[in-house]
Amino acid sequence: MGLWQTLFPSGLFTASFMQNAWLAGTAVAALSALVGFFVVLRGATFVAHAVPRASFAGAAGAVLAGGDTVLGLAIFSALSALGMAALGTRRDQGQTTALVLMAALGLGSLFLALGGAYAPEVYALLFGQIVGIGRMDVYAILGLLLLALAATALLYRPLLWSSVAPDVAEAKGVPRRRMEILFLLLVALAATAAVPIVGALLSFSLMVGPAAAAAYFGRSPGQALGIAVLIGILSIWLSLVFAYDTGLPVGFFVAAVTAVFYGLGRLWAHLWQIERGRGQVPV
Amino acid sequence: MRNLDPVRTHEDSVLDLQGVAVHLGGRAVLHGIDLSLRPGEFVGVIGPNGAGKTTLLKIILGLLRPDEGTVQVAGRDVRAARSLVGYVPQSFAPDPDLPLRARDLVALGLDGARWGFSLGGARRRAKVEEALSWVDALHYADQPVGRLSGGELQRLLVAQALISDPRIVLLDEPLANLDLRSQGDVVALVGRVAHVRGVTVVLVTHDMNPLLSVMDRILYLARGQAALGTVDEVVRGDVLTQLYGHHVDVVRVHGRILVVGGADAESLTCGTCDG
Numbered sequence: 001m002g003l004w005q006t007l008f009p010s011g012l013f014t015a016s017f018m019q020n021a022w023l024a025g026t027a028v029a030a031l032s033a034l035v036g037f038f039v040v041l042r043g044a045t046f047v048a049h050a051v052p053r054a055s056f057a058g059a060a061g062a063v064l065a066g067g068d069t070v071l072g073l074a075i076f077s078a079l080s081a082l083g084m085a086a087l088g089t090r091r092d093q094g095q096t097t098a099l100v101l102m103a104a105l106g107l108g109s110l111f112l113a114l115g116g117a118y119a120p121e122v123y124a125l126l127f128g129q130i131v132g133i134g135r136m137d138v139y140a141i142l143g144l145l146l147l148a149l150a151a152t153a154l155l156y157r158p159l160l161w162s163s164v165a166p167d168v169a170e171a172k173g174v175p176r177r178r179m180e181i182l183f184l185l186l187v188a189l190a191a192t193a194a195v196p197i198v199g200a201l202l203s204f205s206l207m208v209g210p211a212a213a214a215a216y217f218g219r220s221p222g223q224a225l226g227i228a229v230l231i232g233i234l235s236i237w238l239s240l241v242f243a244y245d246t247g248l249p250v251g252f253f254v255a256a257v258t259a260v261f262y263g264l265g266r267l268w269a270h271l272w273q274i275e276r277g278r279g280q281v282p283v
Numbered sequence: 284m285r286n287l288d289p290v291r292t293h294e295d296s297v298l299d300l301q302g303v304a305v306h307l308g309g310r311a312v313l314h315g316i317d318l319s320l321r322p323g324e325f326v327g328v329i330g331p332n333g334a335g336k337t338t339l340l341k342i343i344l345g346l347l348r349p350d351e352g353t354v355q356v357a358g359r360d361v362r363a364a365r366s367l368v369g370y371v372p373q374s375f376a377p378d379p380d381l382p383l384r385a386r387d388l389v390a391l392g393l394d395g396a397r398w399g400f401s402l403g404g405a406r407r408r409a410k411v412e413e414a415l416s417w418v419d420a421l422h423y424a425d426q427p428v429g430r431l432s433g434g435e436l437q438r439l440l441v442a443q444a445l446i447s448d449p450r451i452v453l454l455d456e457p458l459a460n461l462d463l464r465s466q467g468d469v470v471a472l473v474g475r476v477a478h479v480r481g482v483t484v485v486l487v488t489h490d491m492n493p494l495l496s497v498m499d500r501i502l503y504l505a506r507g508q509a510a511l512g513t514v515d516e517v518v519r520g521d522v523l524t525q526l527y528g529h530h531v532d533v534v535r536v537h538g539r540i541l542v543v544g545g546a547d548a549e550s551l552t553c554g555t556c557d558g
Contacts, residue, residue, distance in 0.1 A: 041381070041382075043378070153399060153400060154398055154399060155398070156399060156400035157391070157394060157395050157396070157397055157398070157399065157400060157401065158395065158396055158397070158398070160391065160395070161391045161395035161396070164377065164381065164383055164388070164391075165372070165375060165388070165391070165443075167370075167372035167373070167374075167375070168370055168371075168372050168375075168391075168392070168440070168443065168444075169391075169395060169396070170346065171344045171346065171368075171370035171372070171453075172365065172366075172370065172392075172395065172396050172447075173365050173396045174395070174396050214382070215380050215381070215382045216380060218382045219382060219384055219425070219427060220382060220383070220384055220387050221382055221383055221387055223382065224382035269380065
């Protein structure tokens, strides 16, 4: 009894809806952190923010058409990613990303209005519904995770090179444009998996938070990627425990916990730099 | 094109351009370019803005196909010879918190274009250490690249370009963001490493003066045309006047060379402008 029992009541692990939540949450966190690592490397956080939101319009469209909301998400996230890739210019990626996002949100509001005032499925997609998912959803998310793992394993070196030094990579035969499209499709994949679980509004925090924090803890790309996945998984686990205990939304805890990890990362980098600075001989 | 080098030995030439012309937007950016570079020579590419320097680099890298003419690297079509051409980009300014150490950047030059990921391995590690030692960068091998100075980064980029054992390495304005001392250091280092490893260097810059002590030949570009030869052969009033198409004086002061335009001076490169 006592604190342990309060923090980890028995239903946390035994209730079947919670078991689904643990599995799906872990997979989504790992997938988001994996893709988020490249998002942070490329400085493409706005894209990571825009694609999940744009995909929301697809879910609204699916509700209107009476189709599967996840399919709608997948289609719209892929389309918006490709739209951003097609329109994007090197000079101002943000501008075209915003335009695609606006177009999608406009469509989304139209679909919602045509579909009736209140659609519970759509509301769930805005804020996520981690405790409401079935076993089939879990399998689907695990499938998406495997797909993303295979894709990043295959693309790892060229995508890394194209992300950190695009000019050299292109000169050595890694086409910048093709890498950009593949990267955006990875973001769309992560968005499709994450939006039903943590919601269109907060899936961004799972994609960017752990990877941004890991950039401070890890020194090599491999380290940073591994730490990002660990922080992502740890964030969702902590959030599930807190949400189960308090009855407050998981999304809130995901945002708060990843923000804390990011803060710790900044602090770590700050302290490390002071330490390093002390050891240096002034030039 | 005035190739002032009398001996043309195609058999052992590293880079061969024959009758290369490029038209962009109805304008001839390059035309009638014939040149042949020898193994291990250091060639400085000088010319005013818009002379076609960047276009020339793109052609040698195989990123742009010329409208006319042929480009061969070590006797092969440039697209089949990509691994033989190293490249040092004009700008590389990593984020201070980028999780990438000096050694990671150099390692990408070895196998960054290959599919999959590397599991490390002693041979790969040794190769990276060796490349770092060429540019005297071993002591900062584990530092994050975002915390390095411009000169330190430049050395890493040189190591990244050389680690794949290219026959020729192209450097696009590597001196642009460096102070005078670092410029001298980078030029000396590139000259030394390339000489030791027998790599041909093509270095693009606005100011020829930092290169005078190491450069074997100069490729002077103006109006889409080129003159190739030693500095004494090319950087002369009569040669440059013909290249620019209007009167140009070449002045030598205190071991430095100034190229001075006449009436139409605005279109001239400034031989003394630093960066």
